[in-house]
Amino acid sequence: MLTxxxxxxxxxxxxxxxxxxxxxxxxxxxxxVGNRRIPxxxxxxxxxxxxxxxxxxxxxxxxxIATDIALYASSGLxxxxxxxxxxxxxxxxxFGVWLNFYLVPGGSREWFVAxxxxxxxxxxxxTNVGSPMQYGAVALGLPYADPWLAAADAAIGIYVPALxxxxxxxxxxxxLLKTSYFSLLPQFVLTIVxxxxxxxxxxxxxxxxxxxxxxxxxxxxxxxxxxxxxxAYYGFQPTIDMSHLIQQIQNLHQGTMRVVKFDELxxxxxxxxxxxxxxxxxxxxxxRRRWLLVPLVxxxxxxxxxxxxxxxxxxxxVIASVPLFFGSVALYNRRCERxxxxxxxxxxxxxLAPAAFAGIPGQHTA
Numbered sequence: 001m002l003t004x005x006x007x008x009x010x011x012x013x014x015x016x017x018x019x020x021x022x023x024x025x026x027x028x029x030x031x032x033v034g035n036r037r038i039p040x041x042x043x044x045x046x047x048x049x050x051x052x053x054x055x056x057x058x059x060x061x062x063x064x065i066a067t068d069i070a071l072y073a074s075s076g077l078x079x080x081x082x083x084x085x086x087x088x089x090x091x092x093x094x095f096g097v098w099l100n101f102y103l104v105p106g107g108s109r110e111w112f113v114a115x116x117x118x119x120x121x122x123x124x125x126x127t128n129v130g131s132p133m134q135y136g137a138v139a140l141g142l143p144y145a146d147p148w149l150a151a152a153d154a155a156i157g158i159y160v161p162a163l164x165x166x167x168x169x170x171x172x173x174x175x176l177l178k179t180s181y182f183s184l185l186p187q188f189v190l191t192i193v194x195x196x197x198x199x200x201x202x203x204x205x206x207x208x209x210x211x212x213x214x215x216x217x218x219x220x221x222x223x224x225x226x227x228x229x230x231x232a233y234y235g236f237q238p239t240i241d242m243s244h245l246i247q248q249i250q251n252l253h254q255g256t257m258r259v260v261k262f263d264e265l266x267x268x269x270x271x272x273x274x275x276x277x278x279x280x281x282x283x284x285x286x287x288r289r290r291w292l293l294v295p296l297v298x299x300x301x302x303x304x305x306x307x308x309x310x311x312x313x314x315x316x317x318v319i320a321s322v323p324l325f326f327g328s329v330a331l332y333n334r335r336c337e338r339x340x341x342x343x344x345x346x347x348x349x350x351x352l353a354p355a356a357f358a359g360i361p362g363q364h365t366a
Contacts, residue, residue, distance in 0.1 A: 043111050049118025052339035057122050064129045071136025083262040094121040119208045130215050134268040135260045137222040138252040145225040146233040152316040161236040164311030174239050177306035187282045207285040213328040214277040218269045227270035238311030272320035273313050279303050280325040
């Protein structure tokens with residue numbers, strides 16, 4: 001008789017299938033069910049960027065900081081901290097946005113914004129610790145690499161002063177080359193905006209990885225291969241003004257520059273060229289967006305030519321950037337790409353949130 005009781009009979013499977021998604025949607029949106037409000041789940045930190053790849057990039061940033069400290073201690077350099085304010089404010093803003101998504105979680109679709117903020121913060125932080133690392137590298141005073149860089153150019157029949165003189169004689173081409181040379185930073189911003197608009201998190205993380213690896217390798221190369229650059233070595237006028245940059249390199253190398261100001265930072269790297277590596281990174285990041293890839297390829301071919309046609313770089317600097325970039329691609333494909341595909345159970349644990357919420361095992365409280 002009990003089996004005929006309507007109050008104890010099991011619900012039909014079709015009804016259970018309909019109720020379960022509704023309950024899940026209510027939980028995701030913080031809805032009120034009966035007299036009880038079901039809170040939104042707090043995302044795991046891995047869902048907001050602290051996955052294995054994110055932790056790897058954090059580790060790279062920490063290693064750069066440690067290298068900065070060692071270089072500045074050995075060379076006697078110091079930083080004028082009052083000039084760092086703007087960078088600190090931007091990092092504080094992006095971290096605040098990221099933290100808000102953890103403490104006050106929205107819907108799961110909104111968590112991509114937090115992951116985006118985390119990636120951007122990593123890249124901005126690296127530029128803020130990698131740029132001063134250049135100065136510590138040059139201040140060590142190791143012999144300039146210009147003689148063998150110039151010899152490498154000569155071995156392939158290239159003479160940079162002659163290229164710069166030709167560019168000077170063609171004002172329209174000179175303007176095009178100079179404009180493309182200074183377009184790298186806007187291209188980085190454009191790439192992030194496009195990948196964010198498409199919510200392409202895999203390409204976003206890949207972009208950040210190559211950005212980190214190429215910056216770190218080029219600055220590390222500066223430690224053993226400092227160069228005063230072609231204009232100072234050959235004694236000619238480049239089409240891009242490098243007087244301040246060359247003066248800084250010479251003062252650092254001679255030990256007469258002891259204070260680094262963030263509002264006067266320059267790109268001191270010559271070999272390999274980060275401009276070329278950066279252009280390759282941008283094109284690789286948007287390779288699946290043909291509407292953007294084609295114009296960027298055309299434009300960045302001009303940018304790559306500008307590095308030596310304006311007299312800023314040796315041609316060997318450009319050549320060396322190609323294996324640097326493709327080495328980064330090989331490393332990512334072999335070791336790091338799978339880190340984004342791991343299930344959350346294989347990601348770093350969330351130590352900040354409690355293990356359960358509202359009596360439902362495995363969920364987090366809001």
